[in-house]
Amino acid sequence: MSNQTVVVLDFGGQYNQLIARRVRECNVYCEVKPYTTPLAAIKAMDPIGIIFTGGPNSVYDPASPHVDPEIFTWGVPILGICYGCQLIAYTLGGRVTSATDASAREYGKTKTYFDDACPLFRGLPREGITWMSHGDYLEKVPAGFALMGHSDNCPTAAIADESRKIFGVQFHPEVNHTENGLAMIRNFLYAVCGAVGDWTMGDYCKRTVAALRQQIGDTGRVLLALSGGVDSSVLAALLAEAVGDRLTCVFVDHGLMRKNEGDEVEAAFAKWQVRFVRVNAQERFLSKLAGVTDPQTKRRIIGAEFGYVFRDEADRFHITNQDFLAQGTIYPDVIESGEGDADVIKSHHNKLLPPEVVARFAGVIEPLSLLFKDEVRALGRELGLPDYLVNRQPFPGPGLAIRIIGDITREKADALREADAIFREEIANAGLDREISQYFTVLTNTRSVGVMGDGRTYEYALALRAITTSDFMTADWARIPYDVLDRVSVRIVNEVPMVNRIVYDITSKPPATVEWE
Ligand code: XMP
Numbered sequence: 001m002s003n004q005t006v007v008v009l010d011f012g013g014q015y016n017q018l019i020a021r022r023v024r025e026c027n028v029y030c031e032v033k034p035y036t037t038p039l040a041a042i043k044a045m046d047p048i049g050i051i052f053t054g055g056p057n058s059v060y061d062p063a064s065p066h067v068d069p070e071i072f073t074w075g076v077p078i079l080g081i082c083y084g085c086q087l088i089a090y091t092l093g094g095r096v097t098s099a100t101d102a103s104a105r106e107y108g109k110t111k112t113y114f115d116d117a118c119p120l121f122r123g124l125p126r127e128g129i130t131w132m133s134h135g136d137y138l139e140k141v142p143a144g145f146a147l148m149g150h151s152d153n154c155p156t157a158a159i160a161d162e163s164r165k166i167f168g169v170q171f172h173p174e175v176n177h178t179e180n181g182l183a184m185i186r187n188f189l190y191a192v193c194g195a196v197g198d199w200t201m202g203d204y205c206k207r208t209v210a211a212l213r214q215q216i217g218d219t220g221r222v223l224l225a226l227s228g229g230v231d232s233s234v235l236a237a238l239l240a241e242a243v244g245d246r247l248t249c250v251f252v253d254h255g256l257m258r259k260n261e262g263d264e265v266e267a268a269f270a271k272w273q274v275r276f277v278r279v280n281a282q283e284r285f286l287s288k289l290a291g292v293t294d295p296q297t298k299r300r301i302i303g304a305e306f307g308y309v310f311r312d313e314a315d316r317f318h319i320t321n322q323d324f325l326a327q328g329t330i331y332p333d334v335i336e337s338g339e340g341d342a343d344v345i346k347s348h349h350n351k352l353l354p355p356e357v358v359a360r361f362a363g364v365i366e367p368l369s370l371l372f373k374d375e376v377r378a379l380g381r382e383l384g385l386p387d388y389l390v391n392r393q394p395f396p397g398p399g400l401a402i403r404i405i406g407d408i409t410r411e412k413a414d415a416l417r418e419a420d421a422i423f424r425e426e427i428a429n430a431g432l433d434r435e436i437s438q439y440f441t442v443l444t445n446t447r448s449v450g451v452m453g454d455g456r457t458y459e460y461a462l463a464l465r466a467i468t469t470s471d472f473m474t475a476d477w478a479r480i481p482y483d484v485l486d487r488v489s490v491r492i493v494n495e496v497p498m499v500n501r502i503v504y505d506i507t508s509k510p511p512a513t514v515e516w517e
Pocket residue numbers: 332333336346347348349350394395396397398438472509512513514515516
């Protein structure tokens with residue numbers, strides 16, 4: 001029997017996959033479809049509910065995305081979020097206006113009051129913080145709708161027509177900043193749409209394996225770009241399940257790995273029944289990076305060089321242009337690299353393959369590209385991967401290159417590698433490695449004066465970075481006990497050349513990012 005399905009209709013907002021992820025968290029199967037999907041195709045999916053996402057447009061702009069109005073008489077429950085809410089109101093005869101008065105615009109955390117007669121808010125506190133991001137607002141609610149929430153500046157934060165099962169919220173329940181946002185989505189799914197919670201990661205795994213088999217075919221082969229991190233290891237397991245020995249995993253050591261990383265990855269994969277190839281390309285990468293200081297240029301060089309190495313390996317293994325290249329790209333990589341309508345925050349390395357490399361293969365497959373980190377981990381557990389692989393902290397593809405600010409030299413990389421190893425060792429000794437999501441050291445480009453022994457030093461300041469997060473889209477800095485920080489600081493300054501000062505980075509994301517470059 002197939003699962004109940006919810007359709008998320010995408011109107012171009014920045015975090016639309018987050019809505020899908022929240023639905024999955026509620027154990028309901030869900031697919032994101034563009035708003036242009038014909039109503040007949042949506043009907044054919046037989047959904048139990050539809051969610052309209054946010055989006056950057058104004059509904060009264062004739063060029064803005066709209067829907068077939070028949071969707072409102074069909075009888076399937078609808079929840080509109082932000083632009084989606086305005087679209088419901090506008091289409092059904094309400095009025096949406098641009099907030100000329102700045103006080104009617106709302107951006108950020110907003111105190112909001114709810115009517116718990118509305119099924120969305122049932123059982124939840126009657127007031128709480130929501131995340132708002134709108135310049136337009138709902139001036140007149142359409143006939144049949146009741147007001148179900150307001151904020152100090154906006155009288156129309158939530159609307160509902162219970163008889164037609166159509167709901168709209170001006171705020172974003174999908175983001176963590178909205179208190180009880182997940183519970184509101186759960187209420188929509190369970191109290192309004194009649195969800196039974198019949199979807200699991202096991203289902204996702206089966207569907208993805210089946211889809212991969214279909215895409216790759218009975219004879220197609222796959223070259224997997226393997227870094228040994230969580231994402232590409234999970235993908236290796238998924239592809240091994242789908243195509244067995246037609247998979248070749250290529251691990252590229254670019255000379256900017258953590259201490260012992262290459263040997264550890266090789267040892268871990270030696271235990272698997274997959275073809276594993278290690279390419280030692282230290283010279284190739286370090287010479288291309290010599291003298292480069294700009295973060296995006298470093299990323300571009302590394303992304304391209306990875307591509308050329310894969311192309312060379314493909315030639316070596318007689319991979320044809322009917323075969324595939326696979327990458328463990330996950331959703332935050334896609335969104336932060338600025339695909340779709342989102343701004344480029346930084347180009348993640350796997351989004352920088354040169355076009356001629358892409359053209360070398362029948363296609364580039366990225367089966368994890370809709371998943372967040374913790375979902376990838378759940379999938380890894382589903383596939384039976386060992387805990388030490390699934391729970392590893394992330395390590396970015398460009399490696400230490402984006403943790404050495406300014407130009408990269410072998411000496412700096414060696415120093416940073418040692419400092420990083422000490423930090424990791426002390427965090428593990430303190431038993432903090434499971435509660436901190438990611439922790440590493442950064443070699444800043446700033447030198448300062450110190451005194452060691454009886455002599456003056458003029459060496460680099462090294463930053464410690466440690467964060468807690470579930471999805472890596474937002475993060476907080478970890479409150480590491482002072483005595484642990486002290487041990488790390490003393491050890492690094494004593495044991496690592498080129499470093500005479502340690503600072504601790506206490507910035508959350510946003511406004512900072514996790515990595516410094
Ligand atoms: P930022 O710095 O964007 O990092 O806040 C979010 C998460 O992504 C990792 N990261 C990368 N991972 N290739 C990767 O595989 C990359 O180019 C890349 N850049 C950042 C970062 O370590 C953190 O976990």
